[in-house]
Amino acid sequence: MGTVILLALTGLGLAALYFLVASGLSLVFGLADVLNFAHGLFLGVGAYGTWWAAGNLPGAGPDGFGFVFAVAFGVAAGTLVAILVELVLIRPLYSRTIEQVLVTVGLSLAGVALLQATWGADARPFPRPDWTRQVTGILGAQVPNGGLLLIIAAVLVLGAILAFLRWTRYGLVIRAGVENREMVTALGIDVRKAFTLVFAIGGAAAALAGALGGVYFGTVSPGQGGSLLIFAFIVVVIGGMGSVVGSAYAAVVVGLVQQFVNYYGTSGLGDICVVGLLAVVLLLRPQGIAGKVATA
Amino acid sequence: MTVIDAPPAQVPDELTPQRGRWHRVRPFLPLVALAVLAILPYSTISLPGIFEGPVNSPGTLQLLAICLIFGGLAAGYDLLFGRTGMLSFGHALYFAAGVYGTDILVTRAGLPLWQAALLTITGGTILAALLGAVALRTVGIAFAMVTLAFAQVGAILVARDFGGLTGGEEGLPLDVSGLPAGLVGVTNTVNLYWLALAYLTLVVFVVHRVSGSPTGRVLAGLRDDERRIGVLGLDPYRYKLVAFTLAGGLASAGGVVYVLIVGGASPHITSSELTLSLLVMVVLGGPGTRWGPVLGGVLYMYLDHRLTAFGTSDAVDNLPAILSRPLSQPLFVLGTVFILAVYFFPGGLTSLAPRLSHLTRSLRPPR
Numbered sequence: 001m002g003t004v005i006l007l008a009l010t011g012l013g014l015a016a017l018y019f020l021v022a023s024g025l026s027l028v029f030g031l032a033d034v035l036n037f038a039h040g041l042f043l044g045v046g047a048y049g050t051w052w053a054a055g056n057l058p059g060a061g062p063d064g065f066g067f068v069f070a071v072a073f074g075v076a077a078g079t080l081v082a083i084l085v086e087l088v089l090i091r092p093l094y095s096r097t098i099e100q101v102l103v104t105v106g107l108s109l110a111g112v113a114l115l116q117a118t119w120g121a122d123a124r125p126f127p128r129p130d131w132t133r134q135v136t137g138i139l140g141a142q143v144p145n146g147g148l149l150l151i152i153a154a155v156l157v158l159g160a161i162l163a164f165l166r167w168t169r170y171g172l173v174i175r176a177g178v179e180n181r182e183m184v185t186a187l188g189i190d191v192r193k194a195f196t197l198v199f200a201i202g203g204a205a206a207a208l209a210g211a212l213g214g215v216y217f218g219t220v221s222p223g224q225g226g227s228l229l230i231f232a233f234i235v236v237v238i239g240g241m242g243s244v245v246g247s248a249y250a251a252v253v254v255g256l257v258q259q260f261v262n263y264y265g266t267s268g269l270g271d272i273c274v275v276g277l278l279a280v281v282l283l284l285r286p287q288g289i290a291g292k293v294a295t296a
Numbered sequence: 297m298t299v300i301d302a303p304p305a306q307v308p309d310e311l312t313p314q315r316g317r318w319h320r321v322r323p324f325l326p327l328v329a330l331a332v333l334a335i336l337p338y339s340t341i342s343l344p345g346i347f348e349g350p351v352n353s354p355g356t357l358q359l360l361a362i363c364l365i366f367g368g369l370a371a372g373y374d375l376l377f378g379r380t381g382m383l384s385f386g387h388a389l390y391f392a393a394g395v396y397g398t399d400i401l402v403t404r405a406g407l408p409l410w411q412a413a414l415l416t417i418t419g420g421t422i423l424a425a426l427l428g429a430v431a432l433r434t435v436g437i438a439f440a441m442v443t444l445a446f447a448q449v450g451a452i453l454v455a456r457d458f459g460g461l462t463g464g465e466e467g468l469p470l471d472v473s474g475l476p477a478g479l480v481g482v483t484n485t486v487n488l489y490w491l492a493l494a495y496l497t498l499v500v501f502v503v504h505r506v507s508g509s510p511t512g513r514v515l516a517g518l519r520d521d522e523r524r525i526g527v528l529g530l531d532p533y534r535y536k537l538v539a540f541t542l543a544g545g546l547a548s549a550g551g552v553v554y555v556l557i558v559g560g561a562s563p564h565i566t567s568s569e570l571t572l573s574l575l576v577m578v579v580l581g582g583p584g585t586r587w588g589p590v591l592g593g594v595l596y597m598y599l600d601h602r603l604t605a606f607g608t609s610d611a612v613d614n615l616p617a618i619l620s621r622p623l624s625q626p627l628f629v630l631g632t633v634f635i636l637a638v639y640f641f642p643g644g645l646t647s648l649a650p651r652l653s654h655l656t657r658s659l660r661p662p663r
Contacts, residue, residue, distance in 0.1 A: 029437065
């Protein structure tokens with residue numbers, strides 16, 4: 001019993017990480033039709049930003065409010081990079097989707113190489129607060145606190161994004177833009193501002209995933225974003241593109257399947273089962289769990 | 297009913313393109329290039345700065361052979377991306393299937409090379425057909441993500457070393473004892489070079505034949521507007537699957553040659569980065585053009601190898617750290633060049649010639 005609960009909670013921790021990356025990807029994709037390969041870079045910037053701040057910034061550190069400050073710095077750095085990427089690289093190629101995707105591909109190669117050039121290719125130990133190294137007993141299972149932190153953060157982010165989409169004016173523009181961008185533009189609403197906003201939200205969520213993922217894994221390395229990004233892509237496709245709630249469901253399913261199969265089967269089998277799940281979902285429901293039937 | 301042979305309509309002079317002096321020679325240029333490449337190993341010229349040793353030294357020939365293989369791979373990938381408009385992010389899988397398939401069948405199962413190669417190419421083609429059949433249920437970006445996911449399974453299978461077949465992170469050196477003597481050893485690098493050249497020629501031939509055929513017209517139609525093909529009563533799914541399978545088969549054939557040249561398989565060829573590199577090669581060269589992808593592939597691989605040497609050279613080391621560190625990363629330079637290429641010459645390298653000729657013509661005084 002204890003094992004099952006432990007696996008379920010660590011699986012949910014992984015799911016939380018996927019959700020943080022996938023929610024931004026899904027929103028960007030739904031609104032701007034851009035498959036953002038540079039999303040892993042935002043994650044890397046968030047992780048390295050937090051790592052750097054904890055070591056170098058006055059007032060920041062691996063404990064207490066210092067850690068909160070360090071994470072805030074990492075998230076701010078990731079958000080800033082995301083906004084810059086949108087303004088400088090994506091916006092000039094407005095509605096030329098393939099070129100936009102190509103630019104993010106180039107950026108993902110160059111950005112990871114830049115991180116590697118600056119801080120080396122090897123993984124570095126991440127400054128984690130002491131309490132995240134400890135475990136909490138839940139129903140007889142000893143659950144690492146780092147995973148619980150991720151779950152709480154992901155639930156908060158999910159709530160915040162849903163509230164933003166439901167109750168604010170820009171949320172309305174984004175929801176309408178995901179449904180039908182041409183119509184929103186025809187009404188005289190500037191969707192481009194919404195693009196920047198969506199990139200900022202996605203960048204912030206990914207950077208948070210980078211910072212808390214550093215706590216979860218205990219290390220930070222330049223390639224971390226790329227390997228997480230592929231599972232985030234799978235989550236986005238299974239969940240249905242453009243749907244944040246779909247991403248949340250899919251992240252939970254993917255995280256749990258991966259964790260349980262990796263434990264009860266061979267290591268690595270869970271990752272393959274996730275892709276098998278993707279194939280099954282595509283064969284049965286090509287638009288994803290929460291996706292609508294494609295009209296075009 | 298009488299059939300009237302109408303005389304062909306006169307084309308006004310100003311609409312016929314101006315033909316340069318080269319138009320008679322141009323159709324033969326690829327043959328000339330092929331001949332030059334074929335006799336290249338006989339020359340002992342050394343080109344300091346471009347190659348480390350003389351042209352016929354094994355090191356240079358191996359570098360050239362790898363460049364040629366990737367020229368062929370890029371041309372095969374362009375069948376998907378440039379000619380059919382399918383953005384696949386999983387092409388590395390079929391290449392890796394060729395590399396690991398041959399390696400495992402020769403090294404672990406002890407099959408003779410020709411059997412291993414035949415089995416591997418057949419297997420790679422069937423794999424592409426099966427995975428393509430699932431992935432093509434989605435379109436556009438979702439297709440890209442799904443092919444990426446499938447390729448990731450290949451990477452996991454290789455890295456986790458299921459059944460002890462792939463050697464995991466260490467890779468799997470090719471057991472050369474069963475291979476034909478002409479393909480083994482440093483002195484025989486020239487044969488491998490010719491094999492790579494033959495592969496490139498094969499891919500270019502197949503891709504050009506397909507894109508010139510009626511099927512190729514349908515593929516171009518799919519790229520431009522898929523609905524129109526559907527309206528014509530043709531099944532887009534079937535044509536896309538044909539292109540996907542063919543490109544997968546060509547890539548696995550490339551893997552067979554690659555494993556011979558490199559002498560083993562290593563897990564990095566299964567990574568999604570390889571597919572992204574293929575995409576960069578095609579876009580740098582010029583997607584959908586006759587020679588662009590080949591040029592892009594050759595140039596990319598050359599730069600990737602040489603930039604590593606350049607990055608550790610004294611000229612770069614003497615720069616301040618803020619410049620020398622990024623410059624020592626080939627991917628940083630290539631990624632940046634790629635982004636600039638997307639902005640400033642969208643048609644790739646092959647679009648530079650007409651652009652330059654426009655420029656020179658506008659500079660020349662009017663006749």
